[in-house]
Amino acid sequence: MQTDLLAILIPLLPLIGFIINGMGFRHVPKGLVGILGTLGPLVSFACSLLLFTGFGGQTIKVPLFDWITVGHLNIPFAFQIDQLSLIMLLIVTGVGSLIHIYSIGYMKHDEGYGKFMAFLNLFLFFMLLLVMGSNYVIMFIGWEGVGLCSYLLIGFWNKNTSYNNAARKAFVMNRIGDLGFLLGIFMIMGAFGSVEYTEVFEQAAGFPIGDATVVAITMLLFVGAMGKSAQIPLYTWLPDAMAGPTPVSALIHAATMVTAGIYMVVRSNVLYTLSPVTLEIIGGIAIATALLAASIGLVQNDIKKVLAYSTVSQLGYMFLGLSVMGYTAGMFHVMTHAFFKALLFLGAGSVIHAVADEQDIRKMGGLRKYLPITYWTFLIATIAIAGIPPFAGFFSKDEILMHAYQHNKLLWVLGVIGSAMTSFYMFRLLFLTFFGRFRGSEHTREHLHESPATMTVPLVVLAVLSIIGGFFNVPEALGGEARLAEFLNPIFNLSRRVRPSAFGETLLTHSEEYMLMGISTAVAIVSAIAAYVMYVQRVSLPEADTVERPVVQKVLYNKYYVDELYETIIVKPVRGLGDTFYSFGEFIIDGIVTGTGWLVQQASGQLRRLQTGSIGFYVFAMVVSIAAILCLRFFVRF
Amino acid sequence: MLTLIILLFPVLAALLVLAVRGQQAKQIAFIAALIELGLAGYAFFSFVPDANSQFGFDYPWLAQGTIRFTAGIDGVSLLLVVLTALLTPLIILSAFRHTYDRPSVFYALILFMEAALLGVFTARDAFLFYLYFEAALLPVYFLAALWGGENRIPVTFKFFVYTIFGSLFMLVALVYLYFKTGTPAGLHSSAITALYNLNLSPTEQSWIFWAFFIAFAIKMPVFPFHTWQPDTYVESPTPATMLLAGIMLKMGVYGVIRLMLPIVPEGVQTWGMTALVLSVIGIVYGAIIAIRQRDMKRLIAYSSFSHVGLMAAGVFTLSLNGVQGALVQMLAHGINVVGMFFVADIIASRTSTRLIDQMGGITRYTPKLTVYFMILLLGSVALPLTNGFVGEFLLLSGVFEYNNILGAVAGLTIIFGAVYMLRLFQKTMFGKTTPLTEGFNDVSGSESWVFIPLCIMVFWIGMVPNSFLKLTEPAVANLLQFVK
Secondary structure (H helix, E strand, O other): OHHHHHHHHHHHHHHHHHHHHHHOOOOOOHHHHHHHHHHHHHHHHHHHHHHHHOOOOOOEEEEEEEEEEEOOEEEEEEEEEOHHHHHHHHHHHHHHHHHHHHHHHHHOOOOOHHHHHHHHHHHHHHHHHHHHEOEHHHHHHHHHHHHHHHHHHHOOOOOOHHHHHHHHHHHHHHHHHHHHHHHHHHHHHHHHOOOEHHHHHHHHOOOOOOOHHHHHHHHHHHHHHHHHOOOOOOOOHHHHHHHOOHHHHHHHHHHOHHHHHHHHHHHOHHHHHOOHHHHHHHHHHHHHHHHHHHHHHOOOOEHHHHHHHHHHHHHHHHHHHHHOOOHHHHHHHHHHHHHHHHHHHHHHHHHHHHOOOOOEHHHOOOHHHHOHHHHHHHHHHHHHHHOOOOOHHHHHHHHHHHHHHHHOHHHHHHHHHHHHHHHHHHHHHHHHHHOOOOOOOHHHHHOOOOOOHHHHHHHHHHHHHHHHHHHHHOOHHHOOOOHHHHHHHHHHHHHHHHOHHHHOOOOOOHHHHHHHHHHHHHHHHHHHHHHHHHHHHOOOOOOOOOOOOOHHHHHHHOHHHHHHHHHHHHHHHHHHHHHHHHHHHHHHHHHHHHHHHHHHHHHOHHHHHHHHOOHHHHHHHHHHHHHHHHHHHHHHHO | OHHHHHHHHHHHHHHHHHHOOOOHHHHHHHHHHHHHHHHHHHHHHHOOOOOOOEEEEEEEEEHHHOEEEEEEEOHHHHHHHHHHHHHHHHHHHHHOOOOOOOHHHHHHHHHHHHHHHHHHHHEOEHHHHHHHHHHOHHHHHHHHHHHOOOOHHHHHHHHHHHHHHHHHHHHHHHHHHHHHOOOOHHHOOOEHHHHHOOOOOHHHHHHHHHHHHHHHHHHOOOOOOOOOHHHHHHHOOHHHHHHHHHHHHHHHHHHHHHHHHHHOHHHHHHHHHHHHHHHHHHHHHHHHHHHOOOEHHHHHHHHHHHHHHHHHHHHHOOOHHHHHHHHHHHHHHHHHHHHHHHHHHHHHHHHOOOEHHHOOOHHHOOHHHHHHHHHHHHHHOOOOOOHHHHHHHHHHHHHHHHOHHHHHHHHHHHHHHHHHHHHHHHHHHOOOOOOOOOOOOOOOHHHHHHHHHHHHHHHHHHHOOHHHHHHHHHHHHHHHOOOO
16 A cells, blocks of 8 residues: 555656646746755655665556556556666656756756756656556656657757757657557557556467567567667657757756666567567667767767767667667666766756856866866766776676677677777767866856856766666676676566576676676777877867868768758658648649549539539529428428 | 437527627627537436437427437437537637627527537437538538638638538438338338448448448548648638537548448448548648648648548548547547637737748747647647547557558658647747747637636546546447447
8 A cells, every 4th residue: 555655656746846836837936946846856766765675576566547448458557666667766766856956056047947847847757657657558658758848848948949940850750769669559459458568478478489479569669769769760869859958968868768768678578588580680770879879979079969979879788788688787777877877967067057058078178177076077977988897887888798799799899899989989078178278268267167066966976876886786707796687687587488598697707707898998998098198198179160071070070961861861752742742732632523523513414404503502502492391391290 | 308408409599699789699609508518518427328329309200200300319429419519619719809790690600500510419310410411511601601711702612512512422322221221111211220220232332331431531521532621721710610620520420430330331341441541641641731831720721631531540440449549539639629720810810920930939928828739739749648649549559450551651640740730839939039929918818718628628538538438438339239
């Protein structure tokens, strides 16, 4: 009973926050806005902790009411509390609360402050539905709902047309994925007659490996994940989404929403385990995305854009982990990434705050002196994401790479190349921002300042988590207990049943594991040193936009021209089609249909005699008289 | 008996309104429509959710009582009665902001329209259904032809001829069916249920299918019978557009559910694929055109055409999901489209243009309108927990089950829908203000009272769809049992 109450409160509290701040926007006093806005997430976090500590290992279902019932299909509005949703709850409400607190400092002076907090709360509500729902349709509510909030927050400063376009692009691209997700749900309904996880997975476990229906379901669901988690080909919205205020980038476009795709795959692990083909495809897309995004990140000069491409790339790593059945590794990386990437974005926000909304790293530099807390925390996050031990990113990324190595050496090699790039672009960003001398205007330099405590405290907390986050799942080879893996273990029971071989003990010896760890660490450190030499010792600044670049750099700088490609092969044709249909198609159809009607009239002997007059009039007269006669007859008899 | 009161009350009220001089007419019409809503509400809450026709009446009418004046309310009817009775007062209230010439005639016509629509949705005799089906055309025709825009004469003429032409086919089919019932002349019957039990040969099924299809396809409209629609929507005064898009096009979908599916199920099975393909073409075709429209009203008209295509596709699948989805979607679409046209009307009358590229930045001045517009938009783009989702989810699942490819193509509506709706929203509400939108007035009190019930319905249907699905399911199952 108490569990039920906690489970209901967790999403409800942010929703209440949304309603109060949303309805009372411009009426609720500013001081109260922040308190109301952060209270919901904080209490939700507390409730999540209570749920977590009181969790006994048994999956708990909390049914609220029957939502949609048609014939034999019943879609209940219900929550499911198990190991996976608990981990996600802690990440979402925990990191979410920190970012809400940070937002108080970051957005306080914005005229839309109350609206902003309301939208953040609404986002949290939908995100919590997404991870707590006990069936695919509730997940879909959250799935689309977070997309809406993403839209509202990317276009938060709605006077700016390019921001609005970015918001619309995000929503529409997500919708492309959502269609796949929706069709996947329909297939699930067709195959299993239910959308409830427990029923679907129990039945699915009886299917043979490689079953065509399951393959189709997993592919369609993954299309949804491509949209939400920004994988090729649906990733281009995420870098544009940086138009939103920075806390939004941290919360939605780094720590939580974009990891929904990983959550979905892990949730559906039985289905994916049954479909090795899908996993292979995911693996290919994932590594391609990881490398493509990382290579673009090497040359970007907008502090948030670098982080955005980094996020796309890291999401690729998470999917890489899933594709080689390292489900726990994927989830582990979701967790550590939430810590250090949120930290990076919040740090970037702190920097942007200090340099009067400048985002171009060519106009920064030397900020170490002026923003010490931001610098130190940013440094920690950079080390963490680069994969240098013993910080969080090392453990999770290493686990993914280890699984990849076992599965396919090529994936591992590509993965290591990707982490070399990761380390390079991150340290490049760090050095260009915080080292050297300040390159902005004199006026800006005078106003450089560290951010207020509401902003720096979340930074410090996240920095601590970025340092220790890895210890939640230290591998056995390093004398750890792999506690996260232990905890999540029951989630994969059915998967283990359908493909026991894939879940066997690791084939790697400890020395092999040490070697892999050694290589990835070495690569990360070498890249960091290379960045140091280039940007600190030689002070070679990136060129201005006007300078003609060498071909490779130009292609990277222009993001492989993918946006232009989509514009040419999709957007413009659809527009052209719309114009053609409207100007030409409608005319032709109208001509044919009315022409046919006219011919029918011509052919009809009775109507031919009416040609002398207006046909419309006669038809009209006929109807009116029929109606009149019928009415008259009725009243006479009545 | 309740049905008789529901059918007669708006007629009497309309006659009363006709007798009133001056602008008072609108208040009386509004009150009458509210009372009618009360009656419908009573029916809604006291309805027993089974397959039976309730609150009915039955009087002999023509041909020795084989054609009868009979009506009643089952689950399918109930939903549309509620829709009609709910939207009519809101449509009347939304017209308050304009001063129309000859208000007594204008508002009386709206009430006549309401009566005729309710007749269509409750009639239990095929000829009575036909009578109301045609009668519903007259008031809206006069509304459009007398109070419409510059091009109203040719446009409404086309609309009139087009739809009359279509329903003549239905009349022929109904007369044929009537003579098929009972062999001795005295035992003919035009009761709709009597037509359900006819044994028709495959050929008969086919041609009756087409006779019905043309009538209903023009009304909805289904591609390629839609070319009367955008012009008519644009040229009509907004209340008439709302009546057309919000309620009248549902006559077509309702006709398919009430007559086609049970009377010619084999015809539907034979030709269903053709009908579905046409409907699905309409969904995509309409949506793609909507993406490029600059005129707000025309954009909404094409979006409505696109949405109706999905409803049509759903019912032709002959599946419970498809029909239930179509019913909920009829309710949802009626609410959303009336709201959307109202938003367009408010914006157009305050900026004196309907072209969206001349607008922008309205949200600066209008916190309320922004919220209402956004809620209705979310309903239209079928965001979960809003009304549009439930209908589209069930419809698409029905179509997908029928044919995966058609389902996937029909599903494009959720992508294109987002494209044109967000474009409309962005171009009007966001961005920089233009001279035309400078100092835009937010919605007034009476305007809010149109939006508030609509927005409540958006969430009610979206969050508790079972309160409607449960009412209609027995009736739908009953109609579908004629499908072998």
